[in-house]
Amino acid sequence: MHEFRFEPVQMPASAEALRGEVRAFIAAEVAKGAFTPSRNSWSSFDADFSRKCGERGYLGMRWPKKYGGHERSALERYIVTEEMLAGGAPVGAHWIADRQSGHQILGHGSERAKRTILPKIAAGTCFFGIGMSEPDSGSDLAAVRTRATQVEGGWKITGTKVWTSGAHEAHYLIALARTGPKEQDRHAGMTQFIVDLSHPGVSVRPIYNLYGGHDFNEVVFEDYFAADDMVLGGVGVGWKMVTSELAFERSGPDRFLSTYQLLIESIRAVGPDPDARSANEIGRFVAHLATLRRMSTSVAGMLERGAQPVVEAALVKDVGTAFEREIPEIFRQLITTEPTLGEGASYAELLGMTILRAPGFTIRGGTREILRGMIARGLGLR
Amino acid sequence: MSDIRDDLLKTVDRIFDEHCPKPVRESAETGEWPGGLWRALEEIGLDRAALPEAAGGSGLDFEDAMLALRRSAYHAAPLPLAETMLGGRLLAAAGLAVPQGALTVAPVQSGDQLRFTRGAAEATVSGAAHRIPWGDLCAHAVVAGELDGKGVVGLVSTSGAVRGVEKNLAGEPRALLEFSSTPLTAFAPLQDAPARLQAEGALYRSVQMAGALERSLEYALQYANERVQFGRPIGKFQAIQHMLAVMAGHAAAASAAADAAVESSRLAPDDFAVAVAKSRVGEAAGKGAEIAHQVHGAMGYTREHNLHYSTRRLWSWRDEFGNETWWQSRLGRAVAASGADALWPMLSRL
Numbered sequence: 001m002h003e004f005r006f007e008p009v010q011m012p013a014s015a016e017a018l019r020g021e022v023r024a025f026i027a028a029e030v031a032k033g034a035f036t037p038s039r040n041s042w043s044s045f046d047a048d049f050s051r052k053c054g055e056r057g058y059l060g061m062r063w064p065k066k067y068g069g070h071e072r073s074a075l076e077r078y079i080v081t082e083e084m085l086a087g088g089a090p091v092g093a094h095w096i097a098d099r100q101s102g103h104q105i106l107g108h109g110s111e112r113a114k115r116t117i118l119p120k121i122a123a124g125t126c127f128f129g130i131g132m133s134e135p136d137s138g139s140d141l142a143a144v145r146t147r148a149t150q151v152e153g154g155w156k157i158t159g160t161k162v163w164t165s166g167a168h169e170a171h172y173l174i175a176l177a178r179t180g181p182k183e184q185d186r187h188a189g190m191t192q193f194i195v196d197l198s199h200p201g202v203s204v205r206p207i208y209n210l211y212g213g214h215d216f217n218e219v220v221f222e223d224y225f226a227a228d229d230m231v232l233g234g235v236g237v238g239w240k241m242v243t244s245e246l247a248f249e250r251s252g253p254d255r256f257l258s259t260y261q262l263l264i265e266s267i268r269a270v271g272p273d274p275d276a277r278s279a280n281e282i283g284r285f286v287a288h289l290a291t292l293r294r295m296s297t298s299v300a301g302m303l304e305r306g307a308q309p310v311v312e313a314a315l316v317k318d319v320g321t322a323f324e325r326e327i328p329e330i331f332r333q334l335i336t337t338e339p340t341l342g343e344g345a346s347y348a349e350l351l352g353m354t355i356l357r358a359p360g361f362t363i364r365g366g367t368r369e370i371l372r373g374m375i376a377r378g379l380g381l382r
Numbered sequence: 383m384s385d386i387r388d389d390l391l392k393t394v395d396r397i398f399d400e401h402c403p404k405p406v407r408e409s410a411e412t413g414e415w416p417g418g419l420w421r422a423l424e425e426i427g428l429d430r431a432a433l434p435e436a437a438g439g440s441g442l443d444f445e446d447a448m449l450a451l452r453r454s455a456y457h458a459a460p461l462p463l464a465e466t467m468l469g470g471r472l473l474a475a476a477g478l479a480v481p482q483g484a485l486t487v488a489p490v491q492s493g494d495q496l497r498f499t500r501g502a503a504e505a506t507v508s509g510a511a512h513r514i515p516w517g518d519l520c521a522h523a524v525v526a527g528e529l530d531g532k533g534v535v536g537l538v539s540t541s542g543a544v545r546g547v548e549k550n551l552a553g554e555p556r557a558l559l560e561f562s563s564t565p566l567t568a569f570a571p572l573q574d575a576p577a578r579l580q581a582e583g584a585l586y587r588s589v590q591m592a593g594a595l596e597r598s599l600e601y602a603l604q605y606a607n608e609r610v611q612f613g614r615p616i617g618k619f620q621a622i623q624h625m626l627a628v629m630a631g632h633a634a635a636a637s638a639a640a641d642a643a644v645e646s647s648r649l650a651p652d653d654f655a656v657a658v659a660k661s662r663v664g665e666a667a668g669k670g671a672e673i674a675h676q677v678h679g680a681m682g683y684t685r686e687h688n689l690h691y692s693t694r695r696l697w698s699w700r701d702e703f704g705n706e707t708w709w710q711s712r713l714g715r716a717v718a719a720s721g722a723d724a725l726w727p728m729l730s731r732l
Contacts, residue, residue: 283710
């Protein structure tokens with residue numbers, strides 16, 4: 001059996017100073033009116049804010065300096081991301097590029113891809129989408145139909161991706177495509193490509209989500225040409241890369257802080273002298289949150305040491321997203337209000353928005369059911 | 383993992399394997415003191431493992447002592463090891479000598495208050511203390527309370543003080559002790575002694591529950607892989623796999639919360655971390671035990687299978703030294719009083 005151990009991490013000596021610096025930056029931006037603390041932090045697109053983050057060295061933190069990075073540790077990066085989320089900063093524009101795409105390019109991209117793309121991500125001027133899901137391939141990622149065929153100097157890609165967050169505002173996405181025949185091993189014959197969304201052969205159509213926002217898109221490739229040096233890793237190893245990428249995608253503080261703004265606004269609404277039931281529920285959420293943070297920082301420590309904590313990451317996401325979803329369900333019964341459609345300007349709107357966003361938490365980045373299957377495999381049941 | 387910790391684990395596990403078989407657990411539930419097992423623990427100094435070396439400790443660090451306690455719970459050892467460690471730590475913190483033998487502590491329920499007096503010759507304690515763990519089988523109790531508004535701790539003989547013995551769901555004795563101007567054999571001030579007793583007790587129960595939950599998960603996984611229905615092990619069914627994945631989440635969260643509280647409580651219990659741990663681990667105990675039993679079907683509903691040694695402890699310990707509601711409310715009131723904007727700075731300090 002896989003033993004799940006979430007060892008403590010020693011935060012770096014720079015941690016407190018860095019934390020203070022990020023907090024001061026966010027407070028100054030809020031004071032300037034650059035943004036209102038967002039109810040929707042990592043889904044809020046704000047290119048200006050991302051550029052400022054780049055200027056301050058908060059993006060590409062772990063990457064080598066020669067690619068525009070800052071050679072800092074995974075835990076320093078963790079501190080910056082959790083402060084951004086807790087502060088409600090609009091980090092959506094750069095989120096995917098900084099969290100996972102850049103890391104993939106650094107590890108598996110060609111020298112040209114690294115030199116042309118990474119410095120722009122680190123500068124906060126280059127944004128990515130995720131090109132994994134398709135109309136007939138969601139949880140069953142190995143069923144992708146997007147096909148890439150070899151041509152002179154590169155590949156021609158044809159197919160359709162869906163649920164591509166931010167594709168209408170991003171510069172690139174990393175697309176998973178089938179390059180070999182379906183074999184006994186369903187996971188063979190898949191390859192990842194960097195796709196430039198400004199090039200011909202790509203069209204983007206909005207898919208409005210449950211709360212009426214434009215976040216998702218459908219992205220259609222028709223004979224899109226990808227040069228050989230836009231292949232990530234080797235041809236046919238796409239699956240392995242996708243699964244390791246997910247360890248980065250799944251264990252971060254974004255997997256339990258999605259409704260943090262509702263939690264603090266609810267605590268504010270309850271006031272300094274809560275009744276017995278409210279005190280109990282607030283205490284319970286704080287206990288869950290403190291524990292999740294411990295587990296998540298521990299995974300950051302494992303990533304720092306070069307481990308591949310794929311199952312631990314799945315576990316943090318499963319437990320973390322269940323927590324996120326419970327917050328609106330409990331507080332709607334403690335605070336007398338009716339959820340209201342809107343952008344989160346009032347408590348009723350914040351509650352309404354959170355209720356409509358909540359179903360996504362346990363779907364995006366791997367459904368709860370897929371994660372539980374992975375955990376079960378880790379436990380030796382499959 | 384350090385080599386010392388690795389060796390400690392092996393030694394501790396060997397002792398429990400050897401001295402804590404089913405008959406020992408069974409006879410303990412009838413009220414018999416497991417003397418052989420206790421002597422084996424004393425021989426390696428486990429009863430004093432949580433004490434500072436200057437107070438007669440065995441030189442282990444606090445994390446190691448708590449790891450040993452966790453293993454004792456994993457093995458469902460029917461002993462007041464937590465209480466002995468706790469009583470010893472309170473005495474040592476007050477600068478008092480720690481006696482040989484098993485110790486219990488009092489009071490353990492928030493409604494019970496002991497009264498202390500200090501005469502010319504001696505100090506005494508009076509009052510009733512309910513549900514004192516192993517109170518009938520420990521020769522001494524470490525008692526905490528207040529005198530003139532200041533915390534005090536003392537050592538008292540339990541001889542003649544036992545008014546009745548109940549059992550918790552695991553069959554562990556919980557005694558009613560009544561003192562009536564009973565002289566204390568040792569007595570000293572200790573800041574916030576009653577709160578400290580409660581918090582440190584909650585910490586130890588959290589550690590113990592993490593161990594019992596780990597064992598329950600192992601039993602459930604083993605059973606799911608062995609029990610065949612419809613032509614295959616039930617662990618091959620997705621419904622069972624998902625239940626066990628949920629249980630693994632609770633077990634992992636319980637361990638993480640208990641570990642974090644231990645790391646913050648080396649010298650004295652950290653109130654915030656202990657409140658988090660007792661709340662989170664207590665919730666995990668109930669939810670985890672439910673799944674473990676559901677996976678075991680009728681077999682787990684018997685005394686023939688060993689699962690009940692772990693789950694009955696979980697159902698008992700989650701209510702001792704303050705249940706989830708007690709700790710969550712305390713935590714919730716503190717958070718609300720500090721204000722919404724103080725929450726993140728507090729969480730990120732950990």
